[in-house]
Amino acid sequence: MLTFHKKVTGTALLAGIMALTGACGNGAEPGATKKSDAPAAKDKAVEISFIHWRGEDVKSLNSIIEKFEKENPNIKVKMDIFPSDVYQSSAQAKLLDGTTGDVFTSFPGAQFESISKAGLFADLTNEKFVSNFNKNLIKSGAKDGKQLALPLQLVYNMPLYNVDMLKKFNLEPPKDWDGFLAMCEKLKQAGIIPIALPASDIGIDQLLNSMMMNNAPDEQIFQKLEAGQAKLTDDWWIKTLSQFKELNDKGYIQKDSLGTKQDVAIAMFAQEKAAMLATGSFHIATVKAQNPNIKLQVLAPITVPADKMVYEGIHTTTFMLAVNSRSKHQAEAKKFVEFLSRKDIAGQYGNETGQHVTVEGVDYTSQELKDVAVWATKKTRFQPRYLISNADIQKSLKNSIQATLGGKKPEDAAKEAQAVVDQQIKLMKSN
The missing domain is CATH 3.40.190.10 (Periplasmic binding protein-like II)
Incomplete structure (x- = not known):
């Protein structure tokens, strides 16, 4: 303490x-x-x-x-x-x-x-x-x-990005998944890490929200998961894990993200080695303390085609x-x-x-x-992860993403996470 x-x-x-x-x-x-x-x-x-x-x-x-x-x-x-x-x-x-x-x-x-x-x-x-x-x-x-x-x-749980860096490469926040991948590729080719992800602590907890918000736009999805009416082996979560894997496999996330804590990721971003920091608006002051000249804004990866987008971000x-x-x-x-x-x-x-x-x-x-x-005028979704009432189920989502980043197939990681969900549902019913 x-x-x-x-x-x-x-x-x-x-x-x-x-x-x-x-x-x-x-x-x-x-x-x-x-x-x-x-x-x-x-x-x-x-x-x-x-x-x-x-x-x-x-x-x-x-x-x-x-x-x-x-x-x-x-x-x-x-x-x-x-x-x-x-x-x-x-x-x-x-x-x-x-x-x-x-x-x-x-x-x-x-x-x-x-x-x-x-x-x-x-x-x-x-x-x-x-x-x-x-x-x-x-x-x-x-x-x-x-x-x-x-x-x-009031927090916006979306990646911070370096405004001037994106302008330097004539980039704007993408409106669909293909655009997001194209932006990351251009940054990577310029020798810049697209996304600094502190995957060993809070990064996954934050990024998973915007990664799944349009894959499962139903705001009751996690209540349904806890009720046994939806599963992590369904397409929406498999797709989310697959997109995490795609970002990782293409080198759009820094190496050894699973060993990266938030202080290291923040420093990487503040030193302008990375274009985005996968945490949220709550780190603005910390980043500015390390780099007073950096201009910041937030964006959310849009994981669907532009015409399928329901939510622009997370709060x-x-x-x-x-x-x-x-x-x-x-x-x-x-x-x-x-x-x-x-x-x-x-x-x-x-x-x-x-x-x-x-x-x-x-x-x-x-x-x-x-x-x-x-962002107060944009269509943002209340952080989905916080709508999970069971802490073990909440943790199973994070574990499945970490397993995927560690090399496990998305389908296998989802199956292991769903086993935890099934176990917790049984326990909740028995109490």
């Missing part, structure tokens, strides 16, 4: 990650704080725990926390940040005793469903600050008529702010969520981290954020 109070150096961050890795092996939680069951004295500050996965946002959030503590001198915020994969697998367990994650964030989809089922979301439905958000962008945090979480980020509302129902400091926790939802604070967060936010009336000062905002 990485604990941040003010500023964290790169060395301290690395040390924290090493400490976290060691902790995972023995179940310990470095930096965990024992809290007293007794109520705090009026003249003593209450400390609330805030946990999430966005390590790249620490500088902005530290500044925001300092402002909050100045306005609320009797509330202190202890922020703990975890790698996203660790957060997805362990956050719920950390919430159970109420001493960690008075305020916490959730991913939509499987994690949200699991935490909701465990009853760990405090109901925010009647809180006044809910009206600070665009009501159409917080639906992923609602369940059974209650607003359980408030997504703060997600995530970083869902929530209050732990088992917290002893819910009033203070809600005060912090309210602070984060203020237009000026959400604007600071969005502009400093390169994120679009779901709070109404925010003024974006970053040119990239202004440019990417055009």
Whole structure:
């Protein structure tokens, strides 16, 4: 667990990650704080725990926390940040005793469903600050008529691309699969890696959405998969795996993508060795920090003929702010969520981290954020992967793509993934 109070150096961050890795092996939680069951004295500050996965946002959030503590001198915020994969697998367990994650964030989809089922979301439905958000962008945090979480980020989960690089070669974002392949080939012939794909961590989770969005335009496809009404051995997923294989076999993805983590892929893209970065708009600020002169936009591979295209891209509302129902400091926790939802604070967060936010009336000062905002008028699909409620089924999709990139035939990779789906369906029916 990485604990941040003010500023964290790169060395301290690395040390924290090493400490976290060691902790995972023995179940310990470095930096965990024992809290007293007794109520705090009026003249003593209450400390609330805030946990999430966005390590790249620490500088902005530290500044925001300092402002909050100045306005609320009797509330202190202890922020703990975890790698996203660790957060997805362990956050719920950390919430159970109420001493960690008075305020916490959730991913939509499987994690949200699991935490909701465990009853760990405090109901925010009647809180006044809910009206600070665009009501159409917080639906992923609602369940059974209650607003359980408030997504703060509006993300476009599509590859970033280097605008000037495409212009240099007289290229525009393609409108069909043949055009996408032709663009990649031209870039490859020029000695440029078309796609930097961090396939060992988040890259596949992101790219699979736009790769399958038009192959299976039915927005209920993953609900049908979990119900046994669709299969990964059907044409839509075989085609998606085959197109991943085609990109890989033609050298349009960098070598050893399965061994490439996001930091390496980001550096490759920022150094202009690659034309596209297969993550999403959430990495704009990180890329710009490494290359301030790069001009960025997003695009989605269109995997069908232009006249068969239904969706132009992918969006997600995530970083869902929530209050732990088992917290002893819910009033203070809600005060912090309210602070984060203020237009000026959400604007600071969005502009400093390169994120679009779901709070109404925010003024974006970053040119990239202004440019990417055009996607709000396009036909985008909510990230399909997050509509899978079962984490093992979600993982089986990623595993099938990794297997395909590793050389397995798409049909065989799909068959292995479907076996996992069938097993999970049986388990769900038996429970």
